[in-house]
Each structure stands twice: as structure tokens, then as C-alpha cells.
Amino acid sequence: MECVSLDVEAVCKVAELVFLALPHGVSMKYAPGLIAAGKRVIDLSADYRFSEEKAYSDWYGRPHESADLLGEAVYGLPELYRPMIEKATLLANPGCYPTGAILSLAPLVEKGLVELDRIVVDAKSGVTGAGRKATLPLLFPECNESFRAYKIGVHQHAPEIETQVSKLAGKGVKILFAPHLVPMNRGILSTVYCRPVKELSDGELRDLYLSYYKDEPFIRIMEKGKYADTKYVTGLNHCDISLHTHGRSGTVIAVAAIDNLVKGAAGQAVQNMNIMYGLPQTTGLI
Amino acid sequence: MECVSLDVEAVCKVAELVFLALPHGVSMKYAPGLIAAGKRVIDLSADYRFSEEKAYSDWYGRPHESADLLGEAVYGLPELYRPMIEKATLLANPGCYPTGAILSLAPLVEKGLVELDRIVVDAKSGVTGAGRKATLPLLFPECNESFRAYKIGVHQHAPEIETQVSKLAGKGVKILFAPHLVPMNRGILSTVYCRPVKELSDGELRDLYLSYYKDEPFIRIMEKGKYADTKYVTGLNHCDISLHTHGRSGTVIAVAAIDNLVKGAAGQAVQNMNIMYGLPQTTGLI
Amino acid sequence: MECVSLDVEAVCKVAELVFLALPHGVSMKYAPGLIAAGKRVIDLSADYRFSEEKAYSDWYGRPHESADLLGEAVYGLPELYRPMIEKATLLANPGCYPTGAILSLAPLVEKGLVELDRIVVDAKSGVTGAGRKATLPLLFPECNESFRAYKIGVHQHAPEIETQVSKLAGKGVKILFAPHLVPMNRGILSTVYCRPVKELSDGELRDLYLSYYKDEPFIRIMEKGKYADTKYVTGLNHCDISLHTHGRSGTVIAVAAIDNLVKGAAGQAVQNMNIMYGLPQTTGLI
């Protein structure tokens, strides 16, 4: 990791709100000082995404250095937590995988419509999702003409997804998160498999999502028979969701597409900033 | 469909065994004449992959023209049906998606180790899997920088997979088959999710597959911690399978990689021909 | 070609300026009526890019249907013809290849610094440059992992480039135009080889371009030692130009990168509209 050094005092003189686009584990060195100086902070790292210190240290393999702030950090998924975001002092911007996974599961889980102990999230990400690191597995010839799974069940975004979905369900859920690497630059497609607790028709399913997200400018529920495609969200802050049922195996399927660099990262941070400042959510975003 | 015309009489004079690399629905016009003339036939189309006429007509949308041959056609998956292939007169070479899906499910299903009513096969295919058709969705700019699902639960390979897996199980299974399109030329990765009927450790799971496929030159069971990757089977007639468990959600995961143009099509046809002629299976294949 | 039908009368009621984004050969059916009705027209086809009727009919293989308008059409390359564009009634928006080729040659040619009888333009285009046509050579598997030349010396953009560059030179130039197809969606890189009439240092060369384009918001001359790259103009209306000399072989090389869908097409049309309306050139563009 490159050395990152932030002059908190200097920043405090000019800024009211600070975006921390720092590596995981570095944000927590600076956030406390900024908060103490009365600033609002939007953190793009994973440092404040968990409310439990143990979850952080278990998954990121290091102790948390400002665990006392975990309780007041707000998870920045605007479609779910807008009122809290408006007043947030410390905002934890979600990971890219969790954004699509949580948005595609929220309506089903919050309404108690699916079994909670065996949800499968089969996610596929473009290569920018891995960050810009000079390592052999991310070289062009290693990724191009390759499709592979990795970290099945052990990816650090798994507990972030479970934690948030459990919060929506009001009880613990168990999710198998299986990420895959796609030979493309941008985009994540999450295919989510659930078992409904009672039969759900295609129409009911679609109506549920249309209603749940009816005021959300960045959520598009696809027409019946259409499939979410990462291509149609490239450069956008949108999450496209298509819905499918398979009566034969009793499965409900939600497919969510985002651009991991926009709704999955910087775009969502801007959306959160807009909300924190009382601006229209869509300001500066397409 | 282009007009295809085959001079059966001329072919019969020179050939003992005929590969029918014809479009779906055309093979069945020629196979009966060839069989009647005492030839052996390897059919690469879908025409003889079902034993039930109804399954064919339901999924391919046309009546079968030589349904009487369905009963004697052998499904050409050598790892499962070698003794029957040796004596086959009419061999139905499997579809590309079914090859990976069935091979990754066979040990679990045949040994009765998983629940049979809700298996999920999340499959991802390179673009050659769609055939060489001049249509807009297959253009380079439509596929490149795009990842999308299609035909979830309604793909014509779904019943082929279910039929074969049910045969192995000895009873009806229910499989959700969800295909996706990957921006690459060659390769299919199938991620298969099952619920074990009793706990299976990583070691037991791997031993099961090692034992089941112990004499198979084209099946490679990956080491613990490694993941199947389409890159490492490109140009090969191999099926790489990696195995994973997720105790938390009670899931067993098998990931299978094949080259859809080799083990998923022509390579497997050559393997079948080798067996029909009593040659070493690997002749002419890498 | 699909049937395109435009209700000129209806359009005239609501529009003051009309973008004709029609196939080559169709614009000329509608432009005369629109002009006659007092409208201004920005034509994205090739129909009005030549001042000579013969050049059009020779290269596009059909007679011109409104040749009388050829004389008054303005070639819409704003960096070269802004004063005429401001007053244009009929504007011919340039082709994608010519945009990069002409911009990279203009300073050298207009100042008389290079030999005019053997300029080589080796151009490389992403696949969207070919239009959205369902043909086999544009399928993903045909383009991916392929790099090929095509139409060397016989591409329809060759005379468009020669005509414009000759205008700048004040006499006839001879250009070899060699296009190639790159497995990517967007972008054109043009590598242009010229022989200087007298020695030019790297510094003089760069200063020439900096001065020539000093007021142009969409032209970026790269620093010494840097190379133009299509990646850095994706989505932008910019043309990046890097300059190189090779004393040993007496060659001056200009490399120009554009996004063929923006500066090479729609973006440039918007830039032209801005100029025609007296707006800042950059309005609505990035």
C-alpha cells in the first residue's frame, strides 16, 4: 500500500464535508480527527460499514482503530436509509457487490416473502471491481478469455451483505455469496436466488418492486421478459433489476446490474452527499 | 436456416460412420436413412437427445420426424455412458451447457447426497455458445463490456439437463437453469448449488469426485482452494471441476469449466467416435 | 436498408434546425425540402461532404439527388471552419476517420512543412465505427481476438480525407489511407506518417501544434514522450494528438485519438450546433 498522508488540520480549514477515498484501514486513522473537528465525512473504504467491531476485525484481519465511531456511522444506501443519511456525520459508503445484492433482496426480505436461511447471490464483476493493483491475476492476458469464480463464501463483502439484509429482515439471514470475475472493465451483475415462503406470480413480484422503489430515481425495474444487463448502466448511477420466477423448482430470481464505479462507489457517494446537503439526489449524476 | 442437402446414398458408399453436424431439426431428416443403410451416426444436433418425443416437440417447437429412433439413441456423455456408447448405432452428442452441468452434478446425485428438488445451475457461456448467426445481440459492441442473463428457466438445455440428471438420480429432479452471456469467445463455467442431505466436509466432497472420475482422462478435480477457470480448458477436451462447501448456508457448490467448442461439442464427438471404434478415448484430442 | 420516412412538413412546424441522422443516401432525399422551408440542417451522413458531385457518385456508387446543394454545404470540422459553420445553412458533419486524420495533418499541411505526395494514414477503429449491422464479420467471436486491415486504399473515407487536406494545402495531396479493425467498442487511433520538407525538431513540431490549436477547447496536444490513447478520450469530444519525430528515416509522426461516437459523430454535431447558434462550443459536451 502506498503511503497516504492527510493533513487533517489543513483540510479542516477549507472543507465542511470530506470524502475519504483511502485504502481500507487508512480511513480510520483520519475519520476521528475530522469528526472531532466538526466535519462530516463520507468514507469510501470498508472501515465503518460494520456496526460490530468483531465483524470488521474478523474479515479485514486487523483490529479497528476507532471502534467507538462504528455505532454512529450510517450505511450509505440511500434507497434504504435516506432519513438517517440526511443527518449523518459519518457515512460509510457501501461496497460494490453489496449495493447490487442488497437492493435486489430488500423488497423480498423486508416483506418476509422468502426463506432466510439459504439465499444464494451469484455475482459477476468486471475487473475494475478488484481495484488497480499490479498483480499477475489482473493482467490483461490472465483475465481476457477467462471466466472464473473466486472466494466463494469467503469474500469480505459476504458479511456486509448479510449484516444489512439481516437488518432489513429483522432477524439473521444466511447468504451464500459467490463472486466471479468477468473479462470486462465495468459492471456487476448479481443473480439472486430465493425460495418464496408462498407462491409469488411474476406480476406480484414485479408490483412489489415497483411499489417498494416507486420514488427512487436510480432504480429501474425491467419490463417482464427483459433482463438486466451491465451495458445499460455503464456510467450511470442506476441499478437495473429484472425479476423472474421458476415455478418448477420454486425459485424467485432477481437480477441486478450496476456500474461498480458509479452506483457501486463514487456515484453513490455523490448521491449521499446530495442527500446530506439537502440537494436533489440526482444532482451531478446521470 | 440455410438449405442443407445431403446425398445419403453417396455418403453411404464411402462412410462407415457419419458425423451429422447439421442444424437442429435437419439431422432427423437424414439419420433414419443412414441407420437403415447400416451406418453408425454421431449427431451433433439436439434431435436425438431426448428419449420422449414430447420433450423434444415441447422445447424445440416442432414435431419430431423420426421419433421411433429416440429409443435407441445413446446420450453421448462418455464419463457416464461408455458401455452403451461402445455399441451405439445412433449417438446423440450432448449440448454444451448440459455437458458441464451434468458432469458436475453426477457424483452428488447418483450417490443420493443432495436434495433433488431445488438444484440451481448458474451457467456462464462465451459467445460462440450461441452459434454463428448474424443477429444484433451477438455483434461485438453489444456483447463486449456487457454481462447479462437470458432465458432463465426457459432455455432449451434445461430439460436436457433435468432428463439426464433424473436418470442418474433414479427419480425426477428439479433444476433451475440460469444461463448468462460472457464477453469472451470460448468457454462455459457452470456454478452449481445443491443442498446436501447430510453434512459433507470439503475432504469427503473432493474424495467423492476423485473416486467417481478416477479413470477419466478428461476430468480434472481441482485441488482444495483452487477454482475452475475457462482459460485452463481452452482448446482442451477437459472438464475441470472445483468443489466448495459453505456450512453457514448448508450449501455444496461445484464449479465446472469446459471449452464449449471441444468437450461441449466437436471434441466430445471425437471422444465418442474413439469409443465406438474401440480406440483409446484420447486419440486426436488434447 | 430499413425504410426511413420523414414527414418534412411536420418537422418544419416545430424545428428551426434539424439533425439528419439518416443512412447515407437518404439524407439527400430530405435536405432540399428542409432547406427550402428555411430550416438549417446538420447532416450526419456522407451525402454533403464532397463539393464535387463526381467524387460522391464514384465513391458511394449512386448518383447524387441534390447536387445543387453540394456547393453551399459547409464541412463541419469546427477547428478548421468555424467562421463558415457559424453561418451555415447545410452542414455536413465529418466522417469518423476523417476527423482524426485531418486534425492531425492540418498544421503540417497548411504550413507547407511536409511532402504532399506520399502521406500515410494508418488508422485503427473500434467496432462501432462500422455501424450497427447484423453481419457475420461484426459478430463478437469474429472480432474478439482478431486484428485485421481492410479496404486499404479503397475506403470511402479516403477521398473525404484527401479533399479536405488538399483544401488546406492549397493543392492536391496524395494520401494512402489504411484502416484496421480493433477488438474494442469505441475509439479511433490514427497514426500519420509524413516526410518533412526541412528538418523539424520535436520542440518545433509540438510548438506548431500548440500554436495552431491554441484556442481549441477540444484539442489536447500531448506532452513530449506521451502517446495518444483512445482510452483517454472515451465519451469525450476531444481529439488527443501526440507528436513524434524519427530523424533516422526522416519521418514526422502524428498520432490522433478520438471517440468515434463523439468527436467522430454525434458530439461533433452538437459542437457544430452550438457554433451555429452562437453558444459556447462546449455546451452539453465533456
Next chain:
Amino acid sequence: MECVSLDVEAVCKVAELVFLALPHGVSMKYAPGLIAAGKRVIDLSADYRFSEEKAYSDWYGRPHESADLLGEAVYGLPELYRPMIEKATLLANPGCYPTGAILSLAPLVEKGLVELDRIVVDAKSGVTGAGRKATLPLLFPECNESFRAYKIGVHQHAPEIETQVSKLAGKGVKILFAPHLVPMNRGILSTVYCRPVKELSDGELRDLYLSYYKDEPFIRIMEKGKYADTKYVTGLNHCDISLHTHGRSGTVIAVAAIDNLVKGAAGQAVQNMNIMYGLPQTTGLI
């Protein structure tokens, strides 16, 4: 560079001929010992590709450690130097770029048909051409959807090309070598621009190449109107060459396609080994 250590004594006990697939600058540490022990050596690095010590040290930025062997090393381009290769003790396997460039220029230059002071080689390489190094510019997201030039006139393969082409011409030639990076794994396309000393028709040009390479199993001269394409040499040891003329600008164009990992490296090494052992050239190659 990783530490590479070779036990020359042990190798000498078992080998008669040694392939040195070592990094540039490392081969020259081992070749002398192997030669002294009476072995034949095929070196895949650049260490013995120049006959002049100065050329090596100038371009590779280090002194040569066994310059006395430079004189006896044979440049391993079989189509040009087969008789010398048969008897070679130390064989320098050519670089990937030089292979295509030299093969496409040889007939024109050796027959004295083109001007020698301003040949342009515009070459385009897949990313494996850069070697397997974990550096940012070779990451998937940096290369995908990017097309860029690099090292124009200063690439280390430029002097290798000039040296060999000068040898064929019998006098010094001046070549501008301009490499570009293509977002694909394998393949190099070289577009070579020459000015003929007297007019050459398409037919004469093609006949010249057909005759020059008439006994060469790995050279394919494309039919008139066809273009060399890297796709059709992937995995093959072939060099496809297409020929074009442009009377207007007085240019002759040769386009050569190779797979940089086969004819551009290991495949050509095998071809050389075959020749050194008196085997058919094509043994083990496709």
C-alpha cells in the same frame, strides 16, 4: 527480475540441445558454458540476435557478457537462413515483432524492388507480446477498450529489424518501426509501407512472394482482395501475408499476421530445433 539459476553441469549430463527460455541478459550467463561443453543452444532471449556488441549494449542498456559468441550465433529465421540453421551451434531465436516485419519485407528488399531509406513498419501486438509482468499498464482495465502507440522509433526490436533487413538488402536500410498495443491476448499484425523503385502490379507483387516462399510450409500468401488477420494464425506457426498496392500514392503494402507466442517465439524455436536435427520442419507444429 526473478532469480534464475541453472545448473549447467547437470543439464549437460542429460541434454544434447538446450532451449534457453531465460530473461534478456540471463541467457548470456549460461550459453558459454553450454557451448563449451559441446551442447547446441537455442536461445529465446535477445542476447545473441545482434552480430555487433555495440548494437546490443546500446539497445539493451547493459554490456554483453559473452560478446565472443556473437559472431557464431545464427539468426533463427528458417525461411531465410535454413542452411546455416542446420549447422548452428548457437541459435538466436528472433523477436516477435522482427519475425513478421522481416518476413513481409524480405522478397521486396532482397530483389531490390523498393526504396531503402524510408520503410515504415506500423505494427500492432496483442498484450502477451509485452511479457508476463505485473505492471499497471498491462492490467486488464488499462488495456481493454484502449488502443495506443508506444516507443515509436525507439523500440528495442527496431535495430533487430534493420540489421536483418540490411543484411538481405546488402546495404543499410532505414526503417521506422512504430509498435501499438491491441486489446487482445495473442497475435501481431505488421502493416509495412514501401515505395517501389519501379511500378509493380498487384499480380507481379503476389507472384514475387509466391515464388520467394514457394517451398515454405509456414508462409501463406493471401489471395488477392483478402487481408491477413491475426485470428487465422492463432495457435499456428504460420505467417500469413497479404499484399496491396496503391498506385495513387505510389505505395506497396504488405500485411503480415503471426501468433507472437508461436511463430513469434516458441513455435519458431521448435521449427529451428527440427531443422537442427534434420527432422521435417513441421514436426510437432500446426
